[in-house]
Amino acid sequence: MLTSYLACTKFRYFIWGVTSSTATVALTLVVIAVISGTTLASGINDAGKFLTAANDTTPPTSCVTSSVGSAEALVSNLFAAINTAKCELTNASQWPADFADEALSEGLQKYDFVIVGAGTAGSVVASRLTENPRIKVLLLEAGGDPPIESEIFTMSSTLHHSAYTWTDFGEPNPNCCQGMQQRRCYWPRGKMLGGSSSMSGSIFLLGNKEDFDRWRLLGCNKWSWEEMKFLYEKALKASQHEVVDKPVGAIVLNHFDPLEQHKELAQLVFNASSELGLRYISNLADGTSVGYTDAIPANIEKGRRMSVAKTYLGQVSRSRPNLHVIKNALVTKILFSSDNSRAMGVEFILRNRHRLKAAATSEVLVAAGAINSPKLLLQSGIGPSEHLKALNIKQVADLPVGNNLHDHGMLPLILRFESEFSVPPSMGEPQSVADYFLRQIGPLAASISIMGFINTNTSSSSQYPDLHLVSHTIVPTGNADSFKFLQLRDEIVAGISRAAGNQSLLQIYGSLLRPSSRGKVRLRSADPQAPPLIYNNYASERADQLTLLRNVRFVQRMCTTAAFRNYGLQLLHVPIEECDQLPYDSDDYWICYIKYLYIGAWHPVGTCRMGADTDSHAVVDQRLRVRGVDRLRVVDASIMPEISSGNTNGPTTLIAEKATIMIEDDWKTKLA
Known part of the structure; x- marks a missing residue:
């Protein structure tokens, strides 16, 4: 334990003294090599190649060989600390x-x-x-x-369709999930x-x-x-x-550590919701009630x-x-x-x-x-x-x-920024990877998590919400990976990218807190290893469709606020062939949209x-x-x-x- 601590301390001192972006990338190559099980020699080689290429236009025939030993000690400490960081995350x-x-x-x-x-x-x-x-x-x-991806909770979506997941699909349902792969609702559960x-x-x-x-x-x-x-x-x-x-x-x-860009987005959402008369919720220990918050308790600690x-x-x-x-x-x-x-x-x-x-x-x-x-x-x-x-x-x-x-379900609505907005760094960027493995900070340790709890029944002043809205991720233009989480069909993702143009996107997920629709689980066969039959029946009840429609209208009301108009935020028209046969923005259009993009929330x-x-x-x-x-x-x-x-x-x-x-x-x- 003491050896690991000293190695880690020396390594962090070494890294904090390095400001070059090329050094950060080199470090990341080494980190990725170690995490993925690549040999240290290979990691050193890859990092060395990158640093040399970045600082010298003439390809060398060999690396510098002369040394009095101090540099070699630093490199040894470097790899010892990286390996320690990995072991801390995967300690059996x-x-x-x-x-x-x-x-x-x-x-x-x-x-x-x-x-x-x-x-x-x-x-x-x-x-x-x-x-x-x-x-x-x-x-x-x-x-x-x-696995290690579970420890880094922001990487949990990479576990889908893996050996760590029960990967099942619901039986065909014409009321939902038509925009998903196989046109069926995806039902992942941890294994x-x-x-x-x-x-x-x-x-x-x-x-x-x-x-x-x-x-x-x-x-x-x-x-x-x-x-x-x-x-x-x-x-x-x-x-x-x-x-x-x-x-x-x-x-x-604990609460998630917000990035500076997340704080800007949170303030935008809070300003808009305040214009609509919704209060800020500072503490959810007394349960969920109508309002908006970013003070979300979670089972996390230091990323x-x-x-x-x-x-x-x-x-x-x-x-x-x-x-x-x-x-x-x-x-x-x-x-x-x-x-x-x-x-x-x-x-x-x-x-x-x-x-x-x-x-x-x-x-x-x-x-x-x-x-x-x-x-x-x-x-x-x-x-x-x-x-x-x-x-x-x-x-x-x-x-x-x-x-x-039954399940809350989830309806993604996508908004486009017409004005510039600070986009959080990608979780896959070298600096993000280095920040996480060295100090458990940055995008891999953060979450946007801005939540709204809405009562869409205008005839009631109850603090019992019927909708849960999550303002999730700012999506850099053209980053189709952001939609893999939703398991959408390729042509729908391509249509979103085309409609986005060169602008960044904001996703708002709406979930039914009190769904009326009910499904069932049955056996496919008497074989206990056969996957189950899942009849999810999302949005089969008209009441659920109407609440989701009110969800759309609420987000459109947010778009009329000064806060949203300041950034030119408007709903993106997602190309869906069947829905586009109907008048855009009509109730029938959005009911069709629900049919395609209302999917499971996995609750x-x-x-x-x-x-x-x-x-x-x-x-x-x-x-x-x-x-x-x-x-x-x-x-x-x-x-x-x-x-x-x-x-x-x-x-x-x-x-x-x-x-x-x-x-x-x-x-x-x-x-x-």
């Missing part, structure tokens, strides 16, 4: 050790609880339960440790420790007080805003009072992602022998007693070749997320009887598993809905126990009866906190 000790080899060689013991999925919910529950040394927990995760929280924007929002009032009206009277606030504050206190010898899982929240898989699970796992984590373990079935009355354990495939079983003496806890949790229940015989019968799956319980799928919830005992639509009761089956519980965003008003990772964390209290209470006699 920040994640739990893999128990897989022991399981294969020695077999698996019986555990009190077997948890399926090490995403947000699974990580929290495993961490909290094992605070009691008498409780033995096995946590099974289908993926492995997150690694942390799940989707290891590739999300790291935003942590509690939602609105009325979200939980609505849950109570739906029969979930044990879930209140006051309870969620209590759990939130409790988790935050844990981070402030960490005991070194007995670490405790905690939420790590690094701080998912609960790290701060709850990773930081405690190596000091708890009662917690075993097995990675690359795909759970394929829940095992039941001979009379199907209670869950006994699970069956899983380890590393794509070993079939194992794990027994749970207390409960099986399913925390695989709003797509994979219902999929596992269906595979195990819990779900709609007609669906299970069609696939010849033996029924254990007839429940509406997979129904009630799926609701598929194992929680409800009262009398609720025929509920899969789990208020204690998250699967109805009709003992010793089986679902703990993740799938239990939400209705989605929260904002990014869902925060409420999922608190759902897991509350679930743990319930589990401990239910089993206090046995586990005392």
Whole structure:
């Protein structure tokens, strides 16, 4: 540790003394070489070639050979520090050790609880339960440790279509996603420790007080805003009072460090929203309400992602022998007693070749997320009887598993600047790369994150918003990479670039906070390794289409403000052949636009809905126990009866906190 610190200190002193842009580029070549696994010799060679070419017009036959040793020492320190920086980001000790080899060689013991999925919910529950040394927990995760791109949260979109992602597409839907690749909605989810929280924007929002009032009206009277606030504050206190010898899982929240260019954009948006009568929200600890803000809490620290898989699970796992984590373990079935009355354990495939079983003496806890949790229940015989019968799956319980799928969705609107505007440096520029790896600052450590929460119902003065607007990225002209995140078809991206001309662009994403449309998850086949059928049904309800239309009209109102007019900001006309057959800016035109560009926000919830005992639509009761089956519980965003008003990772964390209290209470006699 001391050696690494000294090397890093010497390296930073060396770099801060260098002001040449060519030196920065050379450094970046070395950094990229090390990160990508290229040999140090190759990195040195590439950097040397660049520096020589930049400073000498005559190609040399060899580099300077004379030296008294000091320069060589500096170069050695340079590479030592770069390697240290990489190792700090990819240090395996920040994640739990893999128990897989022991399981294969020695077999698996019986555990009190077997948890399926090490995403947000699974990580929290495993961490909290094992605070009691008498409780033995096995946590099974289908993926492995997150890659370095996950640590640099601004690079999370590069994980799409990778081995770290469940890459699925929704079934064709004529109401949405027609502008996406394959004309189908893309459904990426994290397949690694942390799940989707290891590739999300790291935003942590509690939602609105009325979200939980609505849950109570739906029969979930044990879930209140006051309870969620209590759990939130409790988790935050844990981070402030960490005991070194007995670490405790905690939420790590900070605000993003804004770039100067981001501050300029934020002021522009705040000025425009103020002209429309919207207040500035300085603190979201009391939930989302109508207004605009850039004070966004997130699971980050010094430019690094701080998912609960790290701060709850990773930081405690190596000091708890009662917690075993097995990675690359795909759970394929829940095992039941001979009379199907209670869950006994699970069956899983380890590393794509070993079939194992794990027994749970207390409960099986399913925390695989709003797509994979219902999929596992269906595979195990819990779900709609007609669906299970069609696939010849033996029924254990007839429940509406997979129904009630919904998501905020996301409608991008693109605006063009007619006047010059400060554009943030690209994340891929050499200076940006050097800034991040040396000091964790710059574009790779920053986020624009200007959020608006809007009530578009003009007849209501409620502080309960129905739209979430995110003023996201200033897009340099011609940079089509900025649209890869949206997974748009090539011809649409090309049309945007043509319409942009030589001007920079501003993207504003609008999301429905209270969507009416509902979809479902079903099995494609009885093969547990087959991808699920996802019927997202975005914008299938007229009410959702009309709210999105009001979103468009609101952004157009922003364009009439003095703040926006000062920069000549206007909506870009995105060429879409079908929509262009209609009068531009008519309601019908924008409904057509919604059909093409309303896509997923990747906040799926609701598929194992929680409800009262009398609720025929509920899969789990208020204690998250699967109805009709003992010793089986679902703990993740799938239990939400209705989605929260904002990014869902925060409420999922608190759902897991509350679930743990319930589990401990239910089993206090046995586990005392």
